[in-house]
Amino acid sequence: MLQLTNVSFSRGAKPLLDGVNLIVHATQKVGIAGENGAGKSSLFALLRGVLGPDVGEVCVPSHLAIAHLEQEVAATAQSALDYIIDGDAELRAIELALNTTEDGMEIAELYGKLGVIDGYTAPARAAQLMSGLGFSFAEQARPVSSFSGGWRMRLNLARTLMCRSDLLLLDEPTNHLDLDAIVWLEDWLKRYPGTLLFISHDRDFLDAIATHIVHLENKQLTLYTGNYSDFEKQLAEQLALQQATHEKQVKQRAHLQSFIDRFKAKASKATQAQSRIKALARMEVTQAAYVHSPFHFSFRDSTPCSNPLLNVDNADIGYGEKIILKKIHFALTNQARIGLIGPNGAGKSTLIKCLAGRLEPLTGQHFINPALKIGYFDQHQLDSLDVNASPLLHLQRMSPNSNEQDLRKYLGSFGFAGNQALVEVGPFSGGEKTRLALALLIWQKPNLLLLDEPTNHLDLEMRHALTMALQDYHGAMIVVSHDRHLLRSTTDTLILVANGQVVEFEQDLDEYQKWLMNYRREASKEAKAEPLATVAAKKPLAAVKAPIVNLAKLEAQLSDVQAQLAAIELALADNSLYEAIHATRLDTLVLERAAVVAECERLENLWLLH
Helix, strand or coil: CCEEEEEEEEECCECCCCCCEECCCCCCEEEEECCCCCCHHHHHHHHHHHCCCCCEECCCCCCCEECCCCCCCCCCCCCCHHHCCCCCCCHHHHHHHHHCCHHHHHHHHHHHHHCCCCCHHHHHHHHHHEEEECCCCHHHHHHHHHCCHHHHHHHHHHHHHCCEEEEEEEECCCCCHHHHHHHHHHHCCCCCCCCEECCCCCCCHHHHHCCCEEEECCEEEEEEEEEHHHHHHHHHHHHHHHHHHHHHHHHHHHHHHHHHHCCCCCHHHHHHHHHHHHHHCCCCCCCCCCCCEECCCCCCCCCCCCCCCCEEEEEEEEEEEEEEEEEEEEECCCCCCEEEEECCCHHHHHHHHHCCCCCCCCCEEEEEEEEECEECCCCEEECCCCCCCHHHHHHHHHHCCCCCHHHHHHHHHCCHHHHHCCCCCCCHHHHHHHHHHHHHHHHCCEEEEEECCCCCCCCCCHHHHHHHHHHHCCCCCEECCCCHHHHHHHCCEEEEEECEEEEEEEHHHHHHHHHHHHHHHHHHCCCCCCCCCCCCCCCCCCCCCCCCCHHHHHHHHHHHHHHHHHHHHHHHHHHHHHCEEEEHHHHHHHHHHHHHHHHHHHHHHHHHHC
16 A cells, blocks of 8 residues: 655745645556646655655655666667566576575575566566567667667556556556557556556546546645546546536625624624624635646648548658568549548558658558648657757747747647746757647648657646647648557548558457557467577576477477476475585576576467467
8 A cells, every 4th residue: 555644745946736635555556637747657666765745755665676668778788688587587586596606505595486486487587578568580680779769668658567566656658659569568567466646648548548547736736536527537627616606695695784784783783794794704715716728729721732632652662672561542532531540550641641741651652632731740850859949939930920929829729838938949859849839730731630649748638628629620641650549539531551552451449459469469379489499507508499380299299298297396395305416406406496497488489479
């Protein structure tokens, strides 16, 4: 159980928590909701003991093993698989001890501990985490330094999940994931046996996992039972009740004040007037209900464009000699509202880049209507921002003849109000840069929107504002997004990009998630992984056999190896074996056990792939 008692906490001069109380029970899965900057990440730092409260007590049982998602990844030459296995600190400590001790008794005890913590399957478990998060088998051996920032964050997530924890703290785990990785992570977290606290701006992710929601608002923590949708309903009911109470109280106060104003000067009514004055003073003041959101914007009217807007005919699309999409036929008309879906690496971004005119097809025809004005967004838009310019200056460069007040009012609808519109972009967070990039795109009045992961780094309030704006947008649009709520709310057609093809997906997103899981299973069966690294032993292990593809033969061999392992462990259970006169026999059995365990692990890995 985690408990905060009368906790107050400030970062610098900014108070974040004020006399809060919270209890989280074991095995609960708690989503943390609240505006950016409200103190969600600081709450995690308090639970980890990295920060201490100014007042009050944070109680986290000392025996809990805590795993948390780091936001930084060192660019090391270590292989990705080894980096992830490092997440199991106890396993690594046992391996180190095995490599440094010569004592037979200690070696036997260490191998016993390996069995208890399931250490022999660590490479297989790490490989499964990598696969689930979108890494190929070949990438297991690549150095961490060879991956981009987003993929390193996936490695960090896998390393965090590798830790055998009692308490798991995840701060924005879906930020760098695509939809198939998010679906896999949801399934993994649903099965996580410990206590989970996580921060996320993905409504569907919160709904799928959370059993409770902690809402951080006005320096207070409020615990709600249920997922995010349940929380929204409860909050709406509370706000409605608060507003009704406020309105009733306003009428009561007005009635009392009216009596006081009329009769306080009359001697016959003076006593009654004084009574009402006291009643008015005692009356509890209930504030009007108010839901704060700094984002209220809409798309500006664009010039209509005749059909077709664009057309790709019999086109191969790719890079250099590498063809990613083959013989593509794709026509886009007015009012089209398309969600582009497909597994990681299938070519969604490649297709949308081609449609935007940023990538010419290798073969075939590509027509773009001359009257078409494309608003194209991807994460590279953030890199094109001038870090030395303010949001206002960015907009003035695009529209030099516009009135400054109009520009500032427009920027204010994206959260850049007051002096925030005059600050240089360089220190902005990823969310602030994304908001600015979207504001600049919308200002240009596009009649076709091509949005590739527009919600990355955006909080729930901004995602909601973008969803509302897209619902009212009158042009055509194609959206690639891992935010299922955005796709459900703004698109009416799903196009599937998979296996080099682009076809309409006639079912909904729920069915697509099922399709995706089946696709991953089939892809896993076809993959041929290199033999995984085995747990370190004092001497070389038995030679690795060639891959086995006959399932019946594979299962028979696995059964034989498991029987050998059982026989060795039975022999090692004999207490007399640890007497000095049997030291040679003990060493032999320990090494045999390591070899058999390695072979058992290899066969189990092959079995998982078939």
